[in-house]
Amino acid sequence: MxxxxxxxxxxxxxxxxxLGGFWIWSEMTYEASDELYNILDKEDIVREDGVRFLPDxxxxxxxxxxxxxxxxxxxxxxxxxxxxDKGYTVLVPEVRFNLAFFEISKAESIIEEFEAxxxxxxxxxxLGGVAAATxxxxxxxxxxxxxxxxxxxxxxxxxxxxxxxxIYADRDGLTTLEDIDDTSTLLSDEATFYKIEGGNHxxxxxxxxxxxxxxxxxxxxxxxNEIVNTMLNWLDEVx
Numbered sequence: 001m002x003x004x005x006x007x008x009x010x011x012x013x014x015x016x017x018x019l020g021g022f023w024i025w026s027e028m029t030y031e032a033s034d035e036l037y038n039i040l041d042k043e044d045i046v047r048e049d050g051v052r053f054l055p056d057x058x059x060x061x062x063x064x065x066x067x068x069x070x071x072x073x074x075x076x077x078x079x080x081x082x083x084x085d086k087g088y089t090v091l092v093p094e095v096r097f098n099l100a101f102f103e104i105s106k107a108e109s110i111i112e113e114f115e116a117x118x119x120x121x122x123x124x125x126x127l128g129g130v131a132a133a134t135x136x137x138x139x140x141x142x143x144x145x146x147x148x149x150x151x152x153x154x155x156x157x158x159x160x161x162x163x164x165x166x167i168y169a170d171r172d173g174l175t176t177l178e179d180i181d182d183t184s185t186l187l188s189d190e191a192t193f194y195k196i197e198g199g200n201h202x203x204x205x206x207x208x209x210x211x212x213x214x215x216x217x218x219x220x221x222x223x224x225n226e227i228v229n230t231m232l233n234w235l236d237e238v239x
Contacts, residue, residue, distance in 0.1 A: 029070045030070055030071045030072060030075065030210065031074070032077065032205075032206055033206055033208040035208075036075070036078060036206040039206075039220075040077055040078050044077070044081045045074060049094055050092050050093040051076070051080060051091075052080075052090065052091045052092070053081055053083070053084035053090040053091075055085070055086075057087055058087060058089055059087030059088060061088050061119040061239060062088070062089045062090075062091070062110075062114055062120045062121075063089065063090045063091070063121055063123075063231075063235075064091050064121070064123075064132070065079070065090065065128070065147075066095065066123070066124030066128030066129065066131050067093075067098075067100065067125060067128050068126035068128050068147075068204070069098070069126060069128070070099065071125065072098075072207065073092040073093065073094055074092075075206050076205050077092075077206070078228075079224060079227055080092060082224075082228040086232060088235065089114060093107075095128075095131075100124060100130075100132070101127065101134075103131075104131050104134050107122055107135050119239060120141050120143075121141060121142055121145060121163075121238060122135060122136055122143075122145075123165070124146070124147065125148060126147070126174065129145075129148070129149025129150065130149055130150070130151065133152070133155050133157075134151070137157070143163040143165070143235075143238040144163075145164065145165040145166075145234070146166045146167065147204040147227065148168055148172050148174070148175040148201050149166075149175060150166065150175070150179065150183035150187075151186045153186065158185055158188060159188075161189075161190065163238045164187045164190060164192070165234040166180065166187060166191060166193045166194070167196065167204075167230055167231075168193070168195055169196040169197075169216075169223070170195055170196070170197055171214040171215065171217065172201040173200065173201060173212050173213040173214040174210070174212050180193070196223055197218070198216055198218035198222075199223040199226070200213050200214050200215065201214075204223070206224065
């Protein structure tokens with residue numbers, strides 16, 4: 001009986017250490033780098049359950065961006081501000097443990113909050129895009145987009161009539177060109193694919209370098225502007 005009690009105690013301690021280690025790891029995030037504030041005014045960033053960018057003259061379309069794994073929402077502020085300047089309501093939410101997969105349905109509360117918006121597109125960067133696609137698969141959204149990302153196999157959109165956009169980069173060391181090609185059949189027939197020449201994984205946000213990534217051959221501002229312009233062209237079709 002005593003051995004059983006000791007074993008249970010040891011297992012309990014191990015679980016506590018594992019959970020504690022996971023929490024510490026999840027809090028070691030990629031914060032927005034100083035470079036963001038060279039291309040953006042800090043006052044343009046509204047921090048509320050992540051970051052949100054509300055246009056002066058809303059056009060009725062909302063954009064939800066799930067952040068990449070352990071990337072702070074603020075890192076996507078340049079994209080958010082640029083799209084809001086064109087009338088789009090943009091929200092990049094905080095997610096539990098800084099991993100969107102722990103809060104896949106986060107979009108629901110956002111959509112409920114902004115009742116006046118009648119068109120919603122959702123997407124995300126890297127793991128955030130996978131989580132966004134998982135949410136969209138069983139939801140009534142008007143479009144899905146991916147930044148260096150793709151849906152998981154069980155979320156097959158190939159038979160659906162749904163605008164989709166995949167933006168990827170040829171120097172991405174984490175979401176490779178092979179990954180994009182191998183999963184392209186999971187997207188709808190209406191999907192648009194756009195490759196950023198010289199771009200990499202980390203420059204889909206503004207948070208510095210990321211382990212395993214390749215060096216970009218274009219500037220972070222060039223890649224961010226290419227993302228914004230591609231999104232705007234696609235959003236015109238969604239509307």
